[in-house]
Amino acid sequence: MDNQEMRRLGAYFDDIVSQFPVEHPTASLLVTHLLPERPAFVQAVARMSNLRAVLPKPKSISPDALATVQRATPCDPLSREVFGDPEAALTYLETRAAGMPVVLLDIGGYFAPSLSEICKRFSGQILGVVEDTENGHQRYAELDKLPCPVITVARSPLKDPEDFLVGQSVVFSTEALLRTQGGILVGRKAAVIGFGKLGSSIARLMHAKGVQVTVYDTDPVRSTQALSQGFAVAASLEAALKSADVTICATGAKALGHEDFALLKDGSFVATVTSAEDELDLARLPQTHTLTPVGEHITRCASDDRHFYLCNEGNAVNFLHGASVGPFIFLVQAEILAGLSALSRGDLAPGLHEVAARDRAAIAATWLTHFNNRMS
Structure with missing residues (x-):
């Protein structure tokens, strides 16, 4: 980002932070994609709260962004193994924020498996979680009883522009990978597994490229x-x-289990929009398939009777080519900050919550003030 863009972004977050104050001193832990524009968001989180650590998503870290953030805030490794183990998760929290009221800012439900235990045993107080993704939303929604409030922005209308543009990135990157193997999308048959906001965007964009699209979703409403x-x-x-x-x-x-790989058409390609550990069951793949890199970000997976090509080792393909969604991502980041503000009050009951419609409207109006002229 050039200096003018940085100033514009800084002024935008100044306005957002002033509109959504934190009412009581609050610490935070932030899971985030550490992409080039992300330090401005991290700084906004640090202005609103005592940011104890940033946990970058491992497949989407810009070295420059990491270096910038590390100058002010510790950056710790992120893994599902650590936060899926209540003892390890609790030890980490005690190391970083012992005795403090803490908001967990999550992408992908990393804290969900241990949430009940850490809420019971943490020396401080877990004020709640703000979750950004559909994957994470599902992980928290599946818990029998949420021990604290979880504010989800995954299904917010402010996320629609991001979802559409991420869908474009996924289609662009998938075709780019096909081209490295001499293929194109036009005239191909595609299966889109999942018809949520991202899946529906991908299906429409694939269709516009002349692809014959078949959808599969376990939800009958989405199927209709x-x-x-x-x-x-x-x-x-x-x-x-x-x-x-x-x-x-x-x-x-989990879109494809290990047994589902045998159902794939011989010579077909598999791509995902999130991390391999979330969408694909790859643990046993090396035992049943011969894995051979055949190009940058393409692995040939061959069994006795067929083979398929795995894109980007099963991780989100859109990050291979920048995955920029422009200023629209700042709408979602502002809603996360609004969620942090709401949780700092300490008055929300345990359960799933969303940011209030009036707050979303205020965010959108502020965004338009700062970015509409740029977009026109």
């Missing part, structure tokens, strides 16, 4: 939505996979 928009809807995962030249997984959960 896909059908009403003109897409073929598979009755089973097997039916979706068996004729697809390209499969894009966009469920935010």
Whole structure:
């Protein structure tokens, strides 16, 4: 970002922070993609709270952004193994924020497996969680009883522009990877697994490129939505996979289990919109397939009777080519800050919550003030 863009972004976050004050002293831990524009958001979090550490998503770290953030805030390794183990998660929290009231700013439900235990045993207080993604939303929603408030921005209307543009990035990057193997999307058959906001965006964009799209979603409501928009809807995962030249997984959960790889069409490509550990069951793949790199970010996975190509080792393909969604990402970041402000009050009951509609409107109005002229 050039100096003018940085000043514009700084002024925007100044306005957001002033509109959503933190009412009581609050510490925070921040899980984030550490992309080039992200230090401004991290600084805004640090202005609103005592930011104890940043936990960068490992597959999306800009070295320059990391160096900038590390000058002011510790950056710690992020893994599902650590935060999936209540003892390890608790030890980490005690190391970074012992005795403090803490808000957990999450991307992907990392704290969900240990949340009940750390809420019970932490020497401070877990004020709540702000979750950014559909994957994380599902992880928290699946808990039998939430021990604290969880504010989710995953299904916010302010996230729609980001989802659309991420969908474009996914389609662009998938085709770029196909081209390295001499293929193109036009005239191909594709299976889109999951017809949420990202999946539906990908399906529409693939169709616009001349791809024959079949959708599979376990939710019958989403299946009817896909059908009403003109897409073929598979009755089973097997039916979706068996004729697809390209499969894009966009469920935010486990899209393909190990046994499902045998259903893939011979020579087909598999890409995802989130990390491999979330969408694909790859643990046993080296035991049943011969894995051979055949190009940058392409792995040939061969069994006795067929093979398929795995894009970017099963991780989100859009990050391979920048994944920039422009200023629209700042809408989502502002809503995360609004969630931090709401949790700092300490008056929300345990359970799932969303940012108030009036606060979303205020964020959108502020965003328009700072970025509309740039977009026009």
